[in-house]
Amino acid sequence: MMAAAIGMIIVALALLIFCVAVMWKVFCKAGEPGWASLIPFYNLYVMTRITWGRGWLFIFGFLPLGNLIFAIFTMIKLAKVFGKKGGFACGLIFLSIVFLPILAFGKAEYTGPDREKSTGAIIASAITGGIGIILLVLEVSDLTVQQTQDAVISQEVPEETQEEPDVKEEEGVQREYEGTPIEGYEDFETVSLDGYQWVTDVTLFKAGENTVTESTATSAKDGIELKAGFTLLAADETIEQRISAEVENIRKTLESQAGIYTDITVGEMVAEDGFVMQQLICNQIGADGVAYPCTEIIQVQLMEDREILVSSVSLNTSQATENTERLFTQACELYGIAFQ
Numbered sequence: 001m002m003a004a005a006i007g008m009i010i011v012a013l014a015l016l017i018f019c020v021a022v023m024w025k026v027f028c029k030a031g032e033p034g035w036a037s038l039i040p041f042y043n044l045y046v047m048t049r050i051t052w053g054r055g056w057l058f059i060f061g062f063l064p065l066g067n068l069i070f071a072i073f074t075m076i077k078l079a080k081v082f083g084k085k086g087g088f089a090c091g092l093i094f095l096s097i098v099f100l101p102i103l104a105f106g107k108a109e110y111t112g113p114d115r116e117k118s119t120g121a122i123i124a125s126a127i128t129g130g131i132g133i134i135l136l137v138l139e140v141s142d143l144t145v146q147q148t149q150d151a152v153i154s155q156e157v158p159e160e161t162q163e164e165p166d167v168k169e170e171e172g173v174q175r176e177y178e179g180t181p182i183e184g185y186e187d188f189e190t191v192s193l194d195g196y197q198w199v200t201d202v203t204l205f206k207a208g209e210n211t212v213t214e215s216t217a218t219s220a221k222d223g224i225e226l227k228a229g230f231t232l233l234a235a236d237e238t239i240e241q242r243i244s245a246e247v248e249n250i251r252k253t254l255e256s257q258a259g260i261y262t263d264i265t266v267g268e269m270v271a272e273d274g275f276v277m278q279q280l281i282c283n284q285i286g287a288d289g290v291a292y293p294c295t296e297i298i299q300v301q302l303m304e305d306r307e308i309l310v311s312s313v314s315l316n317t318s319q320a321t322e323n324t325e326r327l328f329t330q331a332c333e334l335y336g337i338a339f340q
Contacts, residue, residue: 025104031235051077053113064136066129073121082108112234177212195230198303202228203334223319224328228311239300243276274302292318297337
């Protein structure tokens, strides 16, 4: 009996050490300190930051019932950020003891937080968590009724605790905003964006076609489009590599529409400390057969750690008006762009 008990203790310790090593390796692969996997609650925060890009979302892991929904989507995102697909995600969900070591000690590389906003997953977790809280409160209320025989008190308990969880506005959800005028630029205003650690003001058109979320903003007017948004660099990725990838994706998209876009040219990269900028120009063939010059100028600014602000100013002269040249010049001034 004693030998069997000692054997079970040894097996349990070996399994514990193995699990610690697995999570330590996963965290290190994602560019996070391995010791963070050992700290209760903080390890959940870091894992959520690795997968969702926003550590504060780990609070959904404490909602009754809702934590199951959130855990499933976290495993799906964990597979995605290491370049794995749906089958591997199912393995992480149902056989994590097998698939987590494969992820940790295999060749999979971390590609950065999943950029898909997954607002539906957050809403589902919040709603399910709210239901779980209500069911928990009702159960507690029933116990209170049995112990105190006071039905009035038991009916008031759900009303006092029925409040929905405080869920911060998600990326991708458009919000109302009040722009701040810019002195000397009557056609422009600024709006505040929240990043992962930073808050900054970005420029939009007044009375433009504007869409603003918590961390992104777009604005279009007279053939000009302004964009800005916070995101994260992948592990070991530089801002030069990020802007090259952004420009290359745009170039490939334009080349895939060869009958519409021609003479695609990428300008030289302008780099300063913590800041890079690059320009892409082309011609768009309109329905009238005329070639309309177009340009897109992209900037990437390093804010802190791996957090970056990606912004751009685009011009499509096929949609130009008599105001376009003036607005484009002012937009470049406000975005700190030296137009080539």
